[in-house]
Amino acid sequence: MENLQIPDQIKELIGDEPYYIDDIGKSESQVILFSDKVLKIQEVSDESVKEIQVLTWLEDKLSVPEVLVSQVEGSTHYLLMSKIGGNMACDDIYMANPEKLVKALATALRQLWNVDLFSFKPMMTLAKKLEIAEYNVLNGKVDMADTQPATFGANGFEDPHALLRWLVANQPDEELVFSHGDMSLPNVFFKDDHVSGFIDLGLAGVSDKWQDIAIVYRSLVNNFAGVYGGKTYAGFKPEMLFEALDMTPDWDKLRYYILLDELF
Template sequence: MTDADRDDARPTVPPSLAAAVAGYAWARDTIGASGGAVFRLHGKAGAPNLYLKHGRDAVADAITEEAARLNWLAAHLPVPAVVKFRRTPHEAFLLMTALPGRTAYQVLVAEPDARPDVIDALAAFLRRLHAIPVSDCPFVAGHAQRLAVARARIDAGLVDVGDFDEERQGWTAEDVWDGLQALLPLAADPVVTHGDFSLDNLIVEGGEVVGCIDVGRAGIADRYQDLAILWNCLHEFGPALQDRLFQSYGIARPDRRKLRFHLMLDELF
C-alpha cells in the first residue's frame, strides 16, 4: 500500500466542506490529475459520486483557475459541476460532480472495433468546443502567454526533461525553447480551447463524448493547442486514427508547423 492509498493521505477539509463529504468512501485518483491530489468520493447511499481536488500554493492557484473555468464552461459544454469551492491563503479545495462513463483512452483500449467511431465523437466534441464564440470567453491562453509561463518554468528548473516525448529524448529544456523560437511567428487562429485535450480528459459513454475534465488551462488560443495534444495521444493507436481525427474535424491538410510547435510547447508543462 502506498502513502496515496492510506486514509491519512486525505486532506483535512475546512468546515464549509465537511458536511458535503461526510459519509463517502475515499479513493485516490490519478487519471486526469494535473497536480495536487484528486480523490474520488463514492459509496454514499442515495448520493452521487464526487471528486475532490486539493492543492497548496502554486497548485492551489491552478485549482482556483480551474474552478473559475468550470463555472464559465458549464453554460457551453458538459463539465463537472462545482459543488463547493474553498480557497485559503495557501490551500484550495474544489469539490465537483463526477461525469458518467470512461475516459476516451479506456474506451479505445477496451473496444478496438469502436475506435473509428470514438475518433469521430472526439472530433465532434472538439468542433463544439471550438465553436464557442471567442467574444464570450474571459480567459486568454494563447501561445504568447504560455511561452512566458514556460520560460519561467525553465528558469525555475521545473521542467521534467525525462518526460519528453520519444522524439525529444535527450533534449534539454533549452533545446525545446530554441526549437520553439525557430518556429515563430505563427499565424493566429484563435478559438476557445480546452488546453489539455488529451484522451484521459475526455469522458465517453454510449459512443458519445459526455464531457471533459481538467479544464484549468482553458481559454482563447490557436485551435492546434487542442488538435496537437489529441493527435499526439493517438500515436499509440496508429496513423490511420491520427489521420481520421483531422478528416473528421474538417481539416484536409494538417499544419505540421503548428503541430510541432504546440507539441514542443506542451513539453515544458
C-alpha cells in the same frame, strides 16, 4: 482520507461516502472520486484559480463539472466538484474501436471551438503560453524525464532552454478559438458515444485550435502504443483523426504545439 486535512465544509458534503483515488493521467493534483463528486487537492497556483473561473463561465455553455466548494487553506487548494458521467476517452470500450473514438473526439473538439468567446477573458494565446513556458524553464519546473523520448538528447534539443529558444523563434500563425488547453484522452468523457463532459480546464482559454488537435493527436498515438499502462491497441492510423475533422494535417503546427507542451 484519515490522513488528509479536509476542510470542514467539504467534510460535511462528502460524509462517509466510499471513495477511491484516481491514478489515471499525469496531473500533480490528488484526485479523490466519490459516486457523484470529485475532490481535487492541489497546490495553489494561477492555474488552479483560473480553473474555477473557467468552470463557472462554461457552466451554461459546455458539459463541465459544477463547482460545489472551492477553498484555499495555506498553500493548498481544495476543489469539490460534481462528477462527469460516462467513461474517459481512453477507456477500453473506446480504445477497442478507434474509428468510433476519433469521430467522438472530433465532435468534442468542434464543441469546444463553437463556444462563443464573447465575454470570455482568459487568454491562452501563444504569447501567453510562451510566457508561462519561460517561467517554467527559468524556475526549473520542466521534468525532462516526463517528455516524449525524442524531445531531448542526441537527436533532440539540448535542454529546455534550447527548446524555448526554438519555440520563440518559430512561432506559427494562430487560428483562435476556445481551447481546452490539455485535450488528452483522460480529460474527455463519453456516454453512449456522445460527449458527456470535459475536465481539467486549468489551461483553457482563447488559443490556436491546433493546440487542441496536437494534444489529442499525441494522446491517441501514445495510448494506442501502450505508453500509459503498457497495453497496446490495434487499428489506429493518424489520418483517421484528420478525416474525422475533415481537415488537412498541418504537421509543422502539430510538432510545434507538442513541443510547446513539453514545457508545461
